[in-house]
Amino acid sequence: MGNKKIIDKYATKEFTNIDQKVREAQIQLLYQQTNIGLIGSLIVALTACLIFWQIIPQWELLLWGGTMILLTLARSIILFAFQKREPLTSDINRWARIHVISVIISGIMWVIPIVFLWPAEHSEYQLIWPIILLPLSAATIATYHSWTPSYVSFIILTALPVSIRFFFGGEIFFTILGFLCLFFIVILLRAGKVMHTSIIRAFEIGIRNKELNAQLQQEITKQKKIKKKLIKSKAAVEKINKTKDKFFEIISHDLKSPFNSIIGFSDLLNTQYDSFDDLQRKEFIQSINTSSLDTYKLLENLLTWARTQTDGIIINKKNLNIKKLVDTSISSYLSNANSKKISVINKVQPDLIISIDENTALTFIRNIVSNAIKFTHKGGSVTIDSHVNKDSIKLHITDTGVGMSPEVVDTLFQIDKNISTKGTNNEKGTGLGLILCKEFIEINGGSISVKSEVNKGSEFIISFPL
Numbered sequence: 001m002g003n004k005k006i007i008d009k010y011a012t013k014e015f016t017n018i019d020q021k022v023r024e025a026q027i028q029l030l031y032q033q034t035n036i037g038l039i040g041s042l043i044v045a046l047t048a049c050l051i052f053w054q055i056i057p058q059w060e061l062l063l064w065g066g067t068m069i070l071l072t073l074a075r076s077i078i079l080f081a082f083q084k085r086e087p088l089t090s091d092i093n094r095w096a097r098i099h100v101i102s103v104i105i106s107g108i109m110w111v112i113p114i115v116f117l118w119p120a121e122h123s124e125y126q127l128i129w130p131i132i133l134l135p136l137s138a139a140t141i142a143t144y145h146s147w148t149p150s151y152v153s154f155i156i157l158t159a160l161p162v163s164i165r166f167f168f169g170g171e172i173f174f175t176i177l178g179f180l181c182l183f184f185i186v187i188l189l190r191a192g193k194v195m196h197t198s199i200i201r202a203f204e205i206g207i208r209n210k211e212l213n214a215q216l217q218q219e220i221t222k223q224k225k226i227k228k229k230l231i232k233s234k235a236a237v238e239k240i241n242k243t244k245d246k247f248f249e250i251i252s253h254d255l256k257s258p259f260n261s262i263i264g265f266s267d268l269l270n271t272q273y274d275s276f277d278d279l280q281r282k283e284f285i286q287s288i289n290t291s292s293l294d295t296y297k298l299l300e301n302l303l304t305w306a307r308t309q310t311d312g313i314i315i316n317k318k319n320l321n322i323k324k325l326v327d328t329s330i331s332s333y334l335s336n337a338n339s340k341k342i343s344v345i346n347k348v349q350p351d352l353i354i355s356i357d358e359n360t361a362l363t364f365i366r367n368i369v370s371n372a373i374k375f376t377h378k379g380g381s382v383t384i385d386s387h388v389n390k391d392s393i394k395l396h397i398t399d400t401g402v403g404m405s406p407e408v409v410d411t412l413f414q415i416d417k418n419i420s421t422k423g424t425n426n427e428k429g430t431g432l433g434l435i436l437c438k439e440f441i442e443i444n445g446g447s448i449s450v451k452s453e454v455n456k457g458s459e460f461i462i463s464f465p466l
Contacts (some may be wrong), residue, residue, distance in 0.1 A: 001388070012129050022200060027092050029146045029199070030099060031082045034075070035145040041106065041136065042072045048113070048132055055119045064117065068109055071449050100149045108159030110136070114161045130162050130177070135311060141188055145195035152189065261291040315357045315443055322395065324347040326384050335372055341378045344369065347385040354393055354464060356444050358409035364437035368397050368460050371433060375458070376401035388466075395462040404452040412450060413438045 045068040049061045082095055110133060120127040137159040144150035157182060164176030265284040268276070276284070326346050337344050365384075372382040380400040387394045404412075412434050441448050441462055451457035 004266065024092050026146045026200070027096050029097070030144060030150065031079060031095070033143045033146070034079050034099070037073050037140065038075055038079070040139060040143075044132055044136055044211060048128075049130060052117065052119065052125070055122055055125055056117050060117060064109075064112055067174050069105060071109055075437055077107070078102060096147065096149075099147070102151045103144070104153050104157065107154045110158045111161050114165050118165065126174075127177075127462065129167075130181065133158050133162050134181065137185075138188055141192040141195065145192055146199050148192070148196055151192050155185060155188055155192075159188070162370055219466075259291075259295065262288050264294070265291075315360065317355045317357050317444070319353050320358060320361070321350075322352045322354050322386060323350050325356075325361055326395075330347055330369050330384070333366070333370050336370075337373050337382070338359055340373065340376070340380075342373055342376050343381045344373070345381060345383045347383060348388050348395070349388070352393065355466070360440040360444060364440045364462070365395075365397075367433040367437050368462075372397060372399035372401065372458070372460075375399065380457075391466055393464050395464075396455065396459060397462070398459040400457045403454045403456050403458055404450075407456055409450050410453060413448075 008436050045065060047315045049065045054062060085095075105387045113129050114133075118129065137155045140154045141151045141418060144154070163181035163185065166181060168457050269281065269284055273281070323346060326348050330344055332348070334344060369382060369384070375383060375401045382399045383395070385398070387396065438448055444464070446462055446464040449463075450458060451461070451463045
């Protein structure tokens with residue numbers, strides 16, 4: 001588990017080659033395992049002092065045991081310093097040398113009992129130091145197998161002196177033990193080499209897999225971004241197609257229909273002028289005029305909308321008085337409102353200033369107010385009011401008209417679903433007015449929302465940030 005954490009940590013670090021990554025991971029694992037070795041070594045040293053307390057002079061044991069405690073404390077400080085270092089900037093080779101030096105000093109401390117604390121007068125105790133030191137050497141391989149200089153130096157300094165010491169015992173039994181210890185050292189070194197090779201291979205495979213996984217993840221992320229772009233492109237193409245279909249629908253139907261009226265009535269006047277009285281002629285002329293105005297308005301909206309689709313609208317913002325802007329916008333529709341006995345009330349604050357493009361602002365206010373008049377019954381009202389808070393200015397255009405269902409509100413600003421409907425006095429629309437309003441509001445940095453209820457009127461809320 002510890003190996004995996006180290007691989008994860010150093011697989012993402014920037015190195016010039018894989019060998020440097022492996023070396024960094026080795027030293028990290030080496031220091032990670034050192035704390036276990038320190039605790040184990042200190043426990044064994046103190047246990048040895050208790051065992052030999054009555055056999056070896058106590059002052060010698062106390063001196064040796066105290067030195068082992070100080071050495072363990074010093075190595076713990078080094079371990080703590082390594083853990084607090086900056087991994088991406090520290091010299092890992094320096095930390096490796098420090099560790100090897102620490103192990104050599106520790107090995108020398110364990111050689112001292114073989115030279116100075118050997119119980120020569122008590123042959124039964126002469127086997128205790130080998131029993132302590134040889135397993136300790138084996139444990140060193142298990143602990144330090146990630147870095148060869150560490151475990152090799154410790155084995156040579158501890159297990160080898162013990163083996164040689166047996167040859168000076170003078171008895172065949174101790175000589176055999178000496179050869180067995182030398183054989184044990186060979187076995188330990190071989191085991192250490194196998195473990196060392198395995199751990200290095202594991203690091204290499206793990207780090208390379210991490211690199212491959214990182215590359216794969218980058219590729220997956222890249223593909224996801226491409227997929228998102230394709231989805232957006234597809235949606236944009238679908239929107240363009242729907243827009244195109246709506247455009248041709250308007251041209252083929254809404255733009256064509258008024259000409260039927262114009263051509264029909266003008267043809268009657270041209271071919272049968274004398275067969276009609278003045279009143280009939282006036283009615284024909286009125287119809288031609290109304291159809292011409294409707295056609296012009298439709299054509300104007302079509303051209304304006306086409307310009308928005310090709311970024312042909314130039315926005316020139318300047319500080320304008322909103323109340324005066326509303327007065328200018330609604331002035332041309334007051335006669336139409338009066339004919340339906342609809343009161344149009346401008347309640348906008350008189351000193352309210354906003355930075356906005358005048359031409360587009362006049363267009364969207366005019367269109368929304370015109371729409372409100374169109375769908376309000378005789379005797380109703382249209383009110384334009386303003387509200388200001390700390391982060392926005394809101395313009396509320398409210399009517400007492402026929403209102404809309406939630407389903408209709410949801411499709412108001414969708415060109416492929418928006419349908420032109422006649423007003424309360426059979427007024428015709430183009431189906432483009434509100435769509436133009438939304439686009440003009442948004443290119444000025446604002447937003448529009450609608451509240452409506454059938455037979456209770458509608459409220460259009462235009463919001464601009466301060």
